[in-house]
Amino acid sequence: MNGRQEASETQPRGSRLWRGLRHPFTRRVLTYLVSIIVLLALWQLTSGVVHAIKGRALLPGPFQAFSELIRSIAEIQHHFWVSAGRLVLAMLIALGLGYPLGLLVGHERRLDQFVSPMIYITYPIPQVAFILFLFLVFGIGNAVKVAIVAVALFFQLLVSARGAAKNISQEYITSVLSAGATRRQVYWHVLLPATLPDILTSLRVSVGLGMAFLYIAETSAALGSGLGRFVKGSMYRPALASAGIVAMAALGLLLYLLIDVLERLACRWKYTQQRPR
Amino acid sequence: MIEVANVSIRYGRGIDAVDAVEDVSFRVENGGSLAFIGPSGCGKTTLLFGIAGLLAPIEGEILVDGTPVTGTRREIALILQNAGLLPWKTVWQNANLSLMLRHEYPQRTAETVLRDLRLLDVRGRFPAELSEGMKRRVGIARALSMSPSVMLMDEPLASLDTLTRERIQDLFLTLWKEHRFSLVLVTHDIEEAAFLGETIAVLSERPAQIKEIVDNPGMGDVDYRTTAAFRETLGRLREVLER
Numbered sequence: 001m002n003g004r005q006e007a008s009e010t011q012p013r014g015s016r017l018w019r020g021l022r023h024p025f026t027r028r029v030l031t032y033l034v035s036i037i038v039l040l041a042l043w044q045l046t047s048g049v050v051h052a053i054k055g056r057a058l059l060p061g062p063f064q065a066f067s068e069l070i071r072s073i074a075e076i077q078h079h080f081w082v083s084a085g086r087l088v089l090a091m092l093i094a095l096g097l098g099y100p101l102g103l104l105v106g107h108e109r110r111l112d113q114f115v116s117p118m119i120y121i122t123y124p125i126p127q128v129a130f131i132l133f134l135f136l137v138f139g140i141g142n143a144v145k146v147a148i149v150a151v152a153l154f155f156q157l158l159v160s161a162r163g164a165a166k167n168i169s170q171e172y173i174t175s176v177l178s179a180g181a182t183r184r185q186v187y188w189h190v191l192l193p194a195t196l197p198d199i200l201t202s203l204r205v206s207v208g209l210g211m212a213f214l215y216i217a218e219t220s221a222a223l224g225s226g227l228g229r230f231v232k233g234s235m236y237r238p239a240l241a242s243a244g245i246v247a248m249a250a251l252g253l254l255l256y257l258l259i260d261v262l263e264r265l266a267c268r269w270k271y272t273q274q275r276p277r
Numbered sequence: 278m279i280e281v282a283n284v285s286i287r288y289g290r291g292i293d294a295v296d297a298v299e300d301v302s303f304r305v306e307n308g309g310s311l312a313f314i315g316p317s318g319c320g321k322t323t324l325l326f327g328i329a330g331l332l333a334p335i336e337g338e339i340l341v342d343g344t345p346v347t348g349t350r351r352e353i354a355l356i357l358q359n360a361g362l363l364p365w366k367t368v369w370q371n372a373n374l375s376l377m378l379r380h381e382y383p384q385r386t387a388e389t390v391l392r393d394l395r396l397l398d399v400r401g402r403f404p405a406e407l408s409e410g411m412k413r414r415v416g417i418a419r420a421l422s423m424s425p426s427v428m429l430m431d432e433p434l435a436s437l438d439t440l441t442r443e444r445i446q447d448l449f450l451t452l453w454k455e456h457r458f459s460l461v462l463v464t465h466d467i468e469e470a471a472f473l474g475e476t477i478a479v480l481s482e483r484p485a486q487i488k489e490i491v492d493n494p495g496m497g498d499v500d501y502r503t504t505a506a507f508r509e510t511l512g513r514l515r516e517v518l519e520r
Contacts, residue, residue, distance in 0.1 A: 171358070171359065172361070172363055175361030175362070175374075178331060178354075179374050181378045189363065193366075269366075269405065
């Protein structure tokens with residue numbers, strides 16, 4: 001009996017549990033779980049090391065953070081939804097403005113010649129520098145917090161969309177033009193679907209950037225709500241602040257997963273079985 | 278009928294301008310076929326894009342069925358080098374693209390064509406799931422769905438293995454005889470030109486000019502490849518190309 005036969009006889013091949021574990025979705029969930037467990041272990045380790053070096057519990061461990069999170073769930077939940085609303089709205093505004101403009105600039109050569117220098121000049125400016133002006137224009141309410149994040153993400157998405165539009169194979173454009181496409185149809189049938197995967201990747205990157213800017217925006221105002229405000233307000237209660245940071249991580253993870261689902265639905269062609277050449 | 282009279286096509290402007298085609302004239306009767314053969318980068322595709330209405334000549338005139346070509350037209354179909362399929366559209370959507378862009382419904386022609394080309398079973402699949410041969414057939418289906426009177430093909434079988442290439446050449450021949458469209462084929466494959474061209478125009482290096490037109494009266498049969506006339510045409514084409 002050879003090795004392969006032995007392996008097939010000992011493996012519970014037909015069992016439902018085995019097949020369930022091998023399912024791509026289950027494997028994905030398991031991978032996430034393992035990552036989270038490793039992360040929590042590293043956090044606990046860091047907390048322990050800081051405690052040992054400083055002789056004081058400066059960095060709360062995950063157990064304390066989660067205990068505080070459960071205890072203050074009602075308050076944190078309120079701040080969570082406020083921040084989530086601002087971040088999602090800002091992402092939608094940035095996407096709605098940056099994506100079409102990026103496609104136009106990337107595809108229309110004359111427009112690119114005119115607009116690109118403006119992008120090159122403004123993109124490297126740290127968007128934090130605009131905060132003062134945004135406060136002057138939008139006041140200190142919700143609008144300014146959304147605007148700060150939207151401005152930061154707008155440039156990111158504009159540059160990504162422009163690059164993605166420039167990289168589209170001319171073959172696709174010739175293909176639809178020869179089939180009788182109008183200029184608008186070229187955008188709808190080629191530019192939009194061809195660049196969507198790149199834009200969704202950029203949107204994923206934007207989640208992290210957006211969270212950072214949201215924190216700055218929420219902590220720049222003296223009053224108000226949101227996770228940034230909550231974390232800053234809990235400065236002298238590290239366990240509570242850690243609970244706020246955990247909520248921020250949860251918000252980021254939620255948005256990442258949402259974008260993943262969106263990509264699976266909108267870019268179905270990317271997930272088909274590639275035929276070997 | 279396709280009439281091309283003293284056509285020159287130039288790319289770019291000023292010092293970047295490149296003369297791709299210079300003073301080319303020919304005519305393809307209704308239901309006729311003409312194959313262009315020439316060295317790589319000589320301007321074959323440019324000439325084809327001119328007939329398709331994708332590029333405007335700087336001199337001369339291109340007429341299809343007596344009307345000047347000033348843009349893409351419903352009766353002119355173009356098959357591109359890699360079939361020109363959009364990866365994000367299914368076989369059905371790709372085959373129906375021309376009809377859909379022109380808002381022509383219902384798409385019964387496309388369904389018939391897909392059935393004839395044995396693609397109906399894979400209509401829900403994406404191009405990445407198909408073999409190279411199937412992709413080319415979808416490209417043909419898209420072109421045929423418009424019932425064109427002129428079929429333009431830009432190296433449609435490049436990078437296919439010999440057997441698949443010959444199978445699809447046979448399919449082209451059958452479709453050409455069945456649908457009686459005027460066929461203009463651009464290729465760098467001498468055998469393909471000899472198999473599908475009633476006349477074969479040999480082009481010079483860039484800017485493309487017609488060096489010689491070789492008549493190929495024996496073509497039109499699937500068994501033509503095995504005949505002495507076919508081998509004779511190949512020899513003649515080689516001679517003109519090497520000259």
